[in-house]
Amino acid sequence: MTPAARAAAAIGVLDRILDGQVAEVALTNWGRASRYAGSGDRAAVRDIVYDALRCRRSFAALGGGETGYGLVLGWARSSGQEALFSGEGHAPAVPQDAGREPLGLEALDCPEWLGPALSHSLGADFAAVLQAMRQRAPVFLRVNLAKTRREAAIAALAAEGIVARPHPLADSALEVTEGARKVQASEAYGDGLVELQDAASQAVVAMLPLRDGMRVLDLCAGGGGKTLAMAARAKLSLFAHxxxxxxxxxxxARAKRAGVSVTALARPETAAPFDLVLTDVPCSGSGSWRRDPQGKWALDGDRLAALTVVQAAILDRAAGMVGRGGVIGYATCSLLDAENGAQVAAFLGRHQGWRIEAERSFTPLEGGDGFFGAVLRAP
Ligand SMILES: C[S@@+](CC[C@H](N)C(=O)[O-])C[C@H]1O[C@@H](n2cnc3c(N)ncnc32)[C@H](O)[C@@H]1O
Incomplete structure (x- = not known):
């Protein structure tokens, strides 16, 4: 496919997404219907689509409308590639609209209604963080420190054409600088030496006071990213729900690859008390909008309010399962204070004797996703 034909394909995919399809589904459907597209074409179309979703407001202004055509034209104009719109062969039609420069929150690709809350939460970093959210996220790996060391993992990856370097956010973190697409098929990954995990996500786990022999519950385990990251830091009796x-x-399967054992619990209260309960709560995902840009535009005030209610309920439930002097680890991939510091403060207001032992916010300015972690100690 020519670069212009890739732009035209991205227009079609974006039109489906704007009609309500999930980005991954729209891309998969396009791929299935486009057998002529090679892996390079698929990667290029995907990159245009995700760039356009991250920068949806500003590209719509630059490209003269919030349509697939307008967004890709905005993308082309922002990167000096308007000549792709020649109307020749498979190229998109010649533009009829000059577009306009985006202004204010539009230029930062910030949803209008979230501007005040994000500005309150991020303070002086607001504009820089929103700008960073307009870029692609780096690919990070977590070295499984239970199986290998960081330098040995770098060497194993290099032998398979994957270049990675240590990242300062966590002692287990690597940033992949070349060959990211080869990671999941690599031996280093298959042998459980590395996992795909954001660097700030690793840093949040590194905040937890984990020690050999502890009974630990991951209360919102999902696919187990943090469960396994905890397992790599100490020899734990590990439970997941x-x-x-x-x-x-x-x-x-992931635990087996990592060489650890995790017991899934349908009713975790039956195995309480725990020394540490990790609550990696459902959240707005505002810290990971680089990876899930559709989420940025889908969030609304009702959803955010509902999430904060669920988060408070999960914290209260966790408090009931922590033994005397034990710990709750609270984590979100959110940039919003309502889900972070304010949520922790409200918990302390409801639960006498608990105290904050550590609290930290991460933003993409440090390289990883936006994350928040707090360590709460029971009386
Ligand atoms: C942020 S994700 C967890 C990601 C996971 N810890 C990881 O690192 O891969 C939040 C998870 O919380 C789960 N969840 C939502 N409401 C919950 C609740 N009330 N109690 C426990 N888990 C809940 C969701 O199903 C989701 O898998």
Whole structure:
């Protein structure tokens, strides 16, 4: 496919997404219907689509409308590629609209209604963080420190054409600089030496006071990313639960690859008390909008309010399962204070004697996703 034909394909995919399709589904459907597209074409179309979704407001202004055509034209104009719109062969039609420069929150690709809350939460970093959210996220790996060391993992990856370097956010973190698409087929990955995991997500786990012999529950385990990251840091009796058990379907295979054992619990109260309960709560995902840009535009005030209610309920439930002097680890991939510091403060207001032992916010300015972690100590 020519670059212009790739742009035209991205227009079609974006039109479906704007009609309500999930980005991954729209891309998969296009791929199935386009047998002529090679892996390079698929990757290029995907990159245009995701760039356009991250920068949906500003590209719509630049490209003269919030349509697939307008977004890809905005993308082309922002990157000096308007000549792709020649109307020749498979190329998109010649533009009829000059577009306009985006202004204010539009230029930052910030949803209008979230501007005040994000500005309150991020303070002086607001504009820089929103700008960073307009870029692609790096690919990070977590070195499984229970199996290998960081330098040995770098060497194993290099032998398979994957270049990675240590990242300062966590002692287990690697940033992949070349060959990211080869990771999941690599031996290093198959042998459980590395896992795909954001660097800030690793840093949140590194905040937890984990020690050999502890009984630890991951209360919102999902696919088990943090469960396994905890397992790599100490020899634990490790339990996992999720309100939607099917989300833990991959956990047994992942745990086996990592060489650890995790017990899934449908009713975690039956195994309480625990020394530490991790609550990696469902959240707005505002810290990971680089990876899930559709989420940025889908979030609304009702959804955010509902999430904060669920988060408070999960924290209260966790408090009931922590033994005397034990710990709750609270984590979100959110940039919003309502889900982070304010949620922790409200918990302390409801539960006498608990105290904050550590609290930290991460933003993409440090390289990883936006994350929040707090360590709460029981009386
Ligand atoms: C942020 S995700 C967890 C990601 C996971 N910890 C990881 O690192 O891969 C939040 C998870 O919480 C689960 N969840 C939602 N409501 C819950 C509840 N009330 N109790 C327990 N889990 C819940 C969701 O199904 C989802 O899998």
């Amino acid at each position: 999720d309100a939607e058990a099917r989300r833990m379907a991959d956990l047994p």
